[in-house]
Amino acid sequence: MPIANSCSYLTSSGFGLELNDLDLADLNDQTRDILVKAFYQSGGVLLIRNQQHLTPKQLCDFAALFGVVEKNEKYNPDFLLPDYPEILRLGTLMEEGKRKALWIKSDEELLWHSDDTFRHPQPIGSCLYCLTAPKEGAATWYAGMNHAYDALSDDLKKRINPLTAVHSYDHLNELLRQTNPHRPPLSEELKANLPPITRPLVAEHPVTHNKSIYATNIHIERINEMDDKQARELLEELLSHATKPEFAFAHAWQPGDLVLWDNRCTMHAPSPFDDNKYERLMYRLTMNGEQIVGAVALNTA
Ligand code: OGA
Ligand code: MN
Numbered sequence: 001m002p003i004a005n006s007c008s009y010l011t012s013s014g015f016g017l018e019l020n021d022l023d024l025a026d027l028n029d030q031t032r033d034i035l036v037k038a039f040y041q042s043g044g045v046l047l048i049r050n051q052q053h054l055t056p057k058q059l060c061d062f063a064a065l066f067g068v069v070e071k072n073e074k075y076n077p078d079f080l081l082p083d084y085p086e087i088l089r090l091g092t093l094m095e096e097g098k099r100k101a102l103w104i105k106s107d108e109e110l111l112w113h114s115d116d117t118f119r120h121p122q123p124i125g126s127c128l129y130c131l132t133a134p135k136e137g138a139a140t141w142y143a144g145m146n147h148a149y150d151a152l153s154d155d156l157k158k159r160i161n162p163l164t165a166v167h168s169y170d171h172l173n174e175l176l177r178q179t180n181p182h183r184p185p186l187s188e189e190l191k192a193n194l195p196p197i198t199r200p201l202v203a204e205h206p207v208t209h210n211k212s213i214y215a216t217n218i219h220i221e222r223i224n225e226m227d228d229k230q231a232r233e234l235l236e237e238l239l240s241h242a243t244k245p246e247f248a249f250a251h252a253w254q255p256g257d258l259v260l261w262d263n264r265c266t267m268h269a270p271s272p273f274d275d276n277k278y279e280r281l282m283y284r285l286t287m288n289g290e291q292i293v294g295a296v297a298l299n300t301a
Helices: 029-041 056-063 145-150 154-160 169-179 188-193 228-242
Strands: 007-009 017-019 045-048 084-091 125-132 140-144 164-167 197-200 202-204 211-213 220-223 248-251 258-262 266-270 281-288
Touching (some): 017 029, 056 258, 056 281, 140 258, 145 211, 169 188, 169 220, 220 228, 258 266
Antiparallel strands (some): 007 017, 125 281, 140 248, 202 211
């Protein structure tokens, strides 16, 4: 493994890599190269701790190693770090009674997902950087869908390889409205701008060419080749397989922690905390880039 610094796996299957003794404020061509290689070798999640000294510019430079960093135009400008539209604040931050960070309250039930699979192109990944962490709760879960795919039986691999799923923002929104009735239905305009799209149930990564289970079940309206009951059973089976302890872990945040993930071969899920008692503040940077193999050809619903 071409990693100069010490590192450790985050799960027993080898999914997820923690890199130690690395200072992201002091990179050179060799360490930049190591970071990119490690990202692909990790199965799609890197953890780097003790980076509390980073400047916003250094964070942006780090994210740019992995893709084209987004300017977050679709978010309320109040949620962006002043002068750094690349940095979206997530959490409880308020100033003069106004929210200064995107606040998404999580439930006990883990909502496993890969970001925006209902959008094409899909963002290829994000990094989260912790500034303030609650003393309890608010861990983020990650699952390695390539390692989970590899461990499936040959029969199941054969069965799911030809399948295609319809991903829909409206489906997700209606699901969230069941537990959060104040959430409005999608406007007709948004529905028209984000029509459902068809994607393969098994995705090939454009860089590693490894295959992954690609099944954010909360975004999936249906599987084209199956009836609803069969589809929901299959999606449940795949999710419970992929989130077994050998493929999944929860990261309990400390200030200065940075986690980078790849939407093309991992899923993640937020977990709740007591926001009456604790504050949380994260910076989130999102990258665009090469899509899963076959995504464009399948992009018409
Ligand atoms: C995200 C996300 C989880 C968290 O930023 O896409 O799902 O724990 N975050 O903040
Ligand atoms: Mn997410």
